[in-house]
Amino acid sequence: AQKITQTQPGMFVQEKEAVTLDCTYDTSDQSYGLFWYKQPSSGEMIFLIYQGSYDEQNATEGRYSLNFQKARKSANLVISASQLGDSAMYFCAMRVGIIQGAQKLVFGQGTRLTINP
């Protein structure tokens, strides 16, 4: 079954420290994509970063980087120099299909990240 697992329900980190949020996935497809989203208390899901299964380099976007280990089927999100505004729920998602051009995603349970001053 195609599935995303996030094993950390909650994490507490000091401001300015780096943090790694874990994500493992299960798929038998050769072509897939992995996304990370942030959900603040306002509810809106905000796209952070994308990694394609054939991408050889780890994706980076500003303070966000994705540690993609294909053999281990893991796609951990690394946030460098954390800020108070990073406190939110973080979701890992995997594209499991393309339906006439539209994407079908499955999401993990999420990790609640709290940044302490």
Place this chain on the structure above:
Amino acid sequence: ETGVTQTPRHLVMGMTNKKSLKCEQHLGHNAMYWYKQSAKKPLELMFVYNFKEQTENNSVPSRFSPECPNSSHLFLHLHTLQPEDSALYLCASSLSGAVSYEQYFGPGTRLTVT
């Protein structure tokens, strides 16, 4: 208005009511999605539309009825709901065609069924 908007933001309805959720995207996207987010459960895909055509119904009960009159608007019509349908309903949109296109989400409608 920019991005993806959803109205209402909060809705309380009885089990015998009929109500509708509205989603509008101002991004020029072709695909639109409805998701359900319940406490303690992963986000669940409900419906997918591409160029106004429904391409996915993820085994959603018939008391949820989607409508997509054009690529910018998406509705979710609700009738005879159950208390377990209480959740955050998120709408999203994306360009269609490329595998890397991310989905853009609205702020959601918090639905409470009494």
